[in-house]
Amino acid sequence: MIVNTPTMLVRTLCSLIAMAATTVVAADFAALPKTATLETDSPQIIALGKKLFFDPRLSATGTVSCNSCHNLMEGGDDGRATSMGVDGLTGGRNSPTVWNAVFQSSQFWDGRAKDLAEQAKGPFVADVEMGMGVHDQVVGRIQQIPDYVREFDNVFGQGNAVTIDNAVTAIAAFERTLITPNAPLDHYLAGDKNALTDAQVRGMDLFQSTGCTECHFGPALNGWDPGDDEAVFVEFPRNLDSSFVRKYDLDSDRGRAEATQQESDAHQFKTPVLRNITLTAPYMHNGNVASLAEACRVMASTQLDTDLSEDEISDLVAFMESLVGEFPPITLPRLPSRSGTSVVVEFK
Amino acid sequence: MIVNTPTMLVRTLCSLIAMAATTVVAADFAALPKTATLETDSPQIIALGKKLFFDPRLSATGTVSCNSCHNLMEGGDDGRATSMGVDGLTGGRNSPTVWNAVFQSSQFWDGRAKDLAEQAKGPFVADVEMGMGVHDQVVGRIQQIPDYVREFDNVFGQGNAVTIDNAVTAIAAFERTLITPNAPLDHYLAGDKNALTDAQVRGMDLFQSTGCTECHFGPALNGWDPGDDEAVFVEFPRNLDSSFVRKYDLDSDRGRAEATQQESDAHQFKTPVLRNITLTAPYMHNGNVASLAEACRVMASTQLDTDLSEDEISDLVAFMESLVGEFPPITLPRLPSRSGTSVVVEFK
Structure with a gap:
C-alpha cells in the first residue's frame, strides 16, 4: 500500500530508461479515458444523482451542496485553502477536485473511502461540511419532497427507495460522467506534435526526468492505471529536512494514520489527480501553498530532495497547463420542490 | 406611493364589479410577458452576466454567489427564513425570488433599489451577504482573472471595462431572461378552460372577491402592469389587531422607512411577485411564516381583516399552484480561472 511496491520499482526503472532515451514512456503518460460510466449508470440514475449533487437542502442550513466545495463551474473545487461548510465552519483539508475523481483508486486525501459512493456519504454528516447529524436526516429531507420520492422509486424500483445508499449510488453515477478528455497532452499523445508548446x-520531459512520474503517472497522473483496483498511497513529506515542511506545516496532518490509527500509515496520502491542476489553487492537503509554481518547488524539495531553477519551474507549470481538458456541458438541474413549505425550515 | 392611490381605487372598483359579475377582469389577471430583454441585452452581455451571477469568488470567503440565495435550480430563493451569507452570517429579511424579478417596479423588500442593476450592487458589500468591504474589491477580484478582463473589454468596448457598474449591468441583463411564462394560469387566460382545476x-375567484387583487394584480400579481415605471408600496401589516402580528413579529421591521428614514414610509413594503410562490417558502419579509396556507391566513387577517375557512384557504393555495410557470433551461457557465493561483486566497 505504500511507495516502493514492485510496480513502483518497475516504474522507476522505466523512468530511468526514459531519461536515457529522452522519449515518452507510454506508461507514464496516457490519454484520459473518454468515459467511465458503468453499465448500471442509466440516464435516469445520472439525472437523479445530478440533482442530489447540486441540492443544498441536503445540508443542515440548506446552504451547502456537493457543488459548493466541488464547483463544476470551475476546477471542481472551491478555490479556498480549506472548505467552508454550514454556519461558516471550516475543516483542515483542501477540497480535492471532483473532475476525474472516478480515476482515483481511493477517495479523500487519506483514501478512507474506497469509491465515489462511499466518499459521498461522508460530507453529509461531517460537522464542518453539510452538518447533518445522521444520514437518516438526509433521507428525511428527501422523503419530504414528493417528486424526489417518485424519482427514487422509478430509478431503483418501487417502494421505500429513498435510502442513503441509493442516494450516494446516484451521486456516484453522476460523478462518473465528470471527465475532461482531449487536453493538449491527449492530442500530443495521439500524435499531434503541435499540441504542446516547446x-x-x-516541462513534460523534466516532469519525467526529475522523478515526478514515480508517483504521478497514468492517464490522470495520479498513480492509477485503467483496471487498477488497489488503493496506492505515498509518503508525504519524505524529506523532513526541507525548509518547506515547517513553512507550510506539511507534517502535522498524519494522513492515512488519522483514519486507520495505524502507525505504519503515518503521513501516507493518496496521490492527487493532476488533470486541470492549474484550476485548483491553492495546493497540498492543507491548502497552505498558494501557487502552482510554489507547489512544484515544494514537491521537488520534499519528495525528490531536488532544487529546480526558476526556468525549470516555469516549464513544469507550462506542462501542467497542457492538462486542462474539455469540460462537458452541464444543464442546470431543476430541483423538485415541496409545494408551499420549505424542507429546510421546521414547521411552526 | 402608498396604497389607495387613484389607480388602486379604480382597481378596487374593478374588483367589486368583478365580484358582481363573477368573471375574470383582465386588469387583475394577465399573462406573463414571454420576454423582458432590452435592445442592449446582447447574447454576449447576458453570457457575462450569467457567469458573474454564479461566481462565488466575488464574495469575501469565495463561497457565496448571487445564486446562493437566489437559487435558479429551485424557486429563485434559498428556502430559508433569512439568508446565510459569508461566514455563516444571517440578515433580517427573507430572500425574494429572482425569477420574474424584472417585473418588480422596484427591488428589495423596501424598494430601495430602482432596478435590477442597482439591486445587484447591494449584496456584494453587505456584511452578512457577500461581505466584500467595498465594490473596488469585487472589481479587483475580477481584474485578476484574465479571461474575465477580456470578456468585459469585448462586451463593453476596449479598455478598463471592469467596473462595478458594468458588472451589475451584465448581471441585470442575465436576470431579465429569468422569466417563467406558460403557467396553467396563462393557458387558462388564453382560453384553455381545462388548464385550471375546479x-x-x-381559488382564483376568491383571490379576487376577497380583495387580494387590490395589491396583487397584473401579470406577476405584484401590482405592476407593463409600462409602469413608478414604484408602488403598500402598508403591511394594516390591521394591527391581528393576532398574527405578534405571533410572527410582523411589525418590528419598519420597511421602507428603514431605507428612507421618512416616518411616512413606515411599514411600507413592495408587493412581492406571486408567480411560483409555492416554491419559495417560508414567507413574509422576515420568513417567519412557514407555509403558504398560513401565509394566506396571515394576509387575509392583517391586510383584509378577514377570516377564511380552511376550504377557502385550500382553494387559494390551489390557485397559487397554477402560478408555477415554465423554467427556461440554463446551461451551467464555465467560470474563467486564473491559472495556478486562486483569487480567493491571498498570495503567501
Missing part, C-alpha cells in the same frame, strides 16, 4: 514539451 | 378556479 516549454510544455520541456 | 379548486383553482374557485
Whole structure:
C-alpha cells in the first residue's frame, strides 16, 4: 500500500530508461479515458444523482451542496485553502477536485473511502461540511419532497427507495460522467506534435526526468492505471529536512494514520489527480501553498530532495497547463420542490 | 406611493364589479410577458452576466454567489427564513425570488433599489451577504482573472471595462431572461378552460372577491402592469389587531422607512411577485411564516381583516399552484480561472 511496491520499482526503472532515451514512456503518460460510466449508470440514475449533487437542502442550513466545495463551474473545487461548510465552519483539508475523481483508486486525501459512493456519504454528516447529524436526516429531507420520492422509486424500483445508499449510488453515477478528455497532452499523445508548446514539451520531459512520474503517472497522473483496483498511497513529506515542511506545516496532518490509527500509515496520502491542476489553487492537503509554481518547488524539495531553477519551474507549470481538458456541458438541474413549505425550515 | 392611490381605487372598483359579475377582469389577471430583454441585452452581455451571477469568488470567503440565495435550480430563493451569507452570517429579511424579478417596479423588500442593476450592487458589500468591504474589491477580484478582463473589454468596448457598474449591468441583463411564462394560469387566460382545476378556479375567484387583487394584480400579481415605471408600496401589516402580528413579529421591521428614514414610509413594503410562490417558502419579509396556507391566513387577517375557512384557504393555495410557470433551461457557465493561483486566497 505504500511507495516502493514492485510496480513502483518497475516504474522507476522505466523512468530511468526514459531519461536515457529522452522519449515518452507510454506508461507514464496516457490519454484520459473518454468515459467511465458503468453499465448500471442509466440516464435516469445520472439525472437523479445530478440533482442530489447540486441540492443544498441536503445540508443542515440548506446552504451547502456537493457543488459548493466541488464547483463544476470551475476546477471542481472551491478555490479556498480549506472548505467552508454550514454556519461558516471550516475543516483542515483542501477540497480535492471532483473532475476525474472516478480515476482515483481511493477517495479523500487519506483514501478512507474506497469509491465515489462511499466518499459521498461522508460530507453529509461531517460537522464542518453539510452538518447533518445522521444520514437518516438526509433521507428525511428527501422523503419530504414528493417528486424526489417518485424519482427514487422509478430509478431503483418501487417502494421505500429513498435510502442513503441509493442516494450516494446516484451521486456516484453522476460523478462518473465528470471527465475532461482531449487536453493538449491527449492530442500530443495521439500524435499531434503541435499540441504542446516547446516549454510544455520541456516541462513534460523534466516532469519525467526529475522523478515526478514515480508517483504521478497514468492517464490522470495520479498513480492509477485503467483496471487498477488497489488503493496506492505515498509518503508525504519524505524529506523532513526541507525548509518547506515547517513553512507550510506539511507534517502535522498524519494522513492515512488519522483514519486507520495505524502507525505504519503515518503521513501516507493518496496521490492527487493532476488533470486541470492549474484550476485548483491553492495546493497540498492543507491548502497552505498558494501557487502552482510554489507547489512544484515544494514537491521537488520534499519528495525528490531536488532544487529546480526558476526556468525549470516555469516549464513544469507550462506542462501542467497542457492538462486542462474539455469540460462537458452541464444543464442546470431543476430541483423538485415541496409545494408551499420549505424542507429546510421546521414547521411552526 | 402608498396604497389607495387613484389607480388602486379604480382597481378596487374593478374588483367589486368583478365580484358582481363573477368573471375574470383582465386588469387583475394577465399573462406573463414571454420576454423582458432590452435592445442592449446582447447574447454576449447576458453570457457575462450569467457567469458573474454564479461566481462565488466575488464574495469575501469565495463561497457565496448571487445564486446562493437566489437559487435558479429551485424557486429563485434559498428556502430559508433569512439568508446565510459569508461566514455563516444571517440578515433580517427573507430572500425574494429572482425569477420574474424584472417585473418588480422596484427591488428589495423596501424598494430601495430602482432596478435590477442597482439591486445587484447591494449584496456584494453587505456584511452578512457577500461581505466584500467595498465594490473596488469585487472589481479587483475580477481584474485578476484574465479571461474575465477580456470578456468585459469585448462586451463593453476596449479598455478598463471592469467596473462595478458594468458588472451589475451584465448581471441585470442575465436576470431579465429569468422569466417563467406558460403557467396553467396563462393557458387558462388564453382560453384553455381545462388548464385550471375546479379548486383553482374557485381559488382564483376568491383571490379576487376577497380583495387580494387590490395589491396583487397584473401579470406577476405584484401590482405592476407593463409600462409602469413608478414604484408602488403598500402598508403591511394594516390591521394591527391581528393576532398574527405578534405571533410572527410582523411589525418590528419598519420597511421602507428603514431605507428612507421618512416616518411616512413606515411599514411600507413592495408587493412581492406571486408567480411560483409555492416554491419559495417560508414567507413574509422576515420568513417567519412557514407555509403558504398560513401565509394566506396571515394576509387575509392583517391586510383584509378577514377570516377564511380552511376550504377557502385550500382553494387559494390551489390557485397559487397554477402560478408555477415554465423554467427556461440554463446551461451551467464555465467560470474563467486564473491559472495556478486562486483569487480567493491571498498570495503567501
